[in-house]
Amino acid sequence: MLALKNSSKSAFRRRLLGWYDANRRNLPWRQTRDPYKIWVSEIMLQQTRVAAVIEYYKRFLKAFPNINALARADEETVLAHWSGLGYYRRARMLRAAAQQLEAAKREMPRTAGELLELPGIGRYTAAAIASIAFREPAAVVDGNVERVLVRMAGENEADSVDFWTTAQELIDTDRPGDFNQAMMELGATVCLPKNPACGACPLKQWCGTRGEHKTAKPAARKTSTVGYVVAGHGPKIALTQRPKTARLMPGMWELPLLHRLPRHAPLFTLRHSVTTTDYVVKVWRGRPPKGSVQSNVAQASKLPLTGLTRKILRRLSLLRD
DNA sequence: GAAACGTGGCT
DNA sequence: TAGCCAAGTTT
Structure with missing residues (x-):
């Protein structure tokens, strides 16, 4: 299934984006095209639930509305606004990256390749920012996308899916940011880890299985x-x-x-x-x-x-x- | 490549 | 209750 014909790929994109247009959640970071704000949201969302991020995102942007404000702020002040969100290295690296840009008198990089060089920005985040803020057709792979692709592949092929290659082949080049967010939104609200709502899934005709998605055993506690x-x-x-x-x-x-x-x-x-x-x-x-x-x-x-x-x-x- | 990194909500 | 899990990155 993962090697779709071109005609099937366009149907897939149409179905996914149509579903997204009708079902997308109204989240604060979806009301802006400001690359800095997209950046902040993507860092906060790393391994962190949407519901936990929303209030932090609003307060953080009120305190640090742009790169310059973030670069000028004390690390302690930045961390105070992050306090309770967890993974504090994210806040330190976000501020460090802002300082790098200010020191070099640079604006935000516009490509995934350049974004990748900033501290705290890995492959996922670079593609997310580039696609959402700058319309670069760079596919994203997060936990949601992995799960969607594994399920689509079906049991026999699940182990051999190259997520990044597959996502990149599927991406809608006219609406790359929406495509990426749609895949994640689907994983977050329909293609759930447990009890997926397959009846409501816009992609069921391409899905190879509805079985449970096996995940790695978490570290012993x-x-x-x-x-x-x-x-x-x-x-x-x-x-x-x-x-x-x-x-x-x-x-x-x-x-x-x-x-x-x-x-x-x-x-x-x-x-x-x-x-x-x-x-x-x-x-x-x-x-x-x-x-x-x-x-x-x-x-x-x-x-x-x-x-x-x-x-x-x-x-x-x-x-x- | 595995382990470490935080926290809260849901089942 | 105890466990599971969330829009990953760094070391």
């Missing part, structure tokens, strides 16, 4: 218990900064970590996962430890807090959102 202390009077709260050299979330701020857990019962317990570790998090009230800094809660929200610290402060009603 570990579990661990950690304790944090809430210390402060009135509007103040104690925070500590993670080492700049830490592998995980370097330089970000969090509640002071307890090295020995008290015997008495914690204020509360919650669960939190960070990459491959599942934490049981216990929180006690206590005195501010040495090395911690007293910060106004209102100020704290402007720091690059870890997502877990945000969660705890929300739980204590010390933080909104």
Whole structure:
């Protein structure tokens, strides 16, 4: 199936784009052609759900409306606006790339090949920006596209699909950005990992299977218990900064970590996962430890807090959102 | 090429 | 509940 004849390819494109025109979600980054805004959206969407991105995207663009504003901002300020979204390296690299462009007095590169040279932009993101913002016919392959193509290929051919080559052969060169987004939209809303809505699929006549899509076994998870202390009077709260050299979330701020857990019962317990570790998090009230800094809660929200610290402060009603 | 990188929502 | 998973990139 994946080697479609030309006539079948145009029917495929027509069907897919027709479906997309009628069913596309109205997302904030679909209301602009500004390449910088497309760029920000693509970085935020890496391994991150649409629903989680929307509010971050709006706030981030309000704070950093263009490349120049992002390049001039402190890294800490940029990270504060990313706080809670995860994969913080993305924010550092996005800012670094903006600074590279400003330093070279360059505008945004207009081709996938040039975009690929910027930090944080890999093969997927380069093609996404080039196709959506600059109409370059560069096909995108993300998890959604892979799943759609595997299903279309059918069981016998699934293992031998060259995703990038296949997607590139299928792409609509008149509407490359819409084609790419349509493939992803289909994977995200119809061709789901589990219980795909095959009845609603505009591509079913080209589909080789409706079987489950096998994915690689995720890395084994570990579990661990950690304790944090809430210390402060009135509007103040104690925070500590993670080492700049830490592998995980370097330089970000969090509640002071307890090295020995008290015997008495914690204020509360919650669960939190960070990459491959599942934490049981216990929180006690206590005195501010040495090395911690007293910060106004209102100020704290402007720091690059870890997502877990945000969660705890929300739980204590010390933080909104 | 595998592992690391964050988080929250859904089942 | 515990596990699964999301518009990937870097090392």
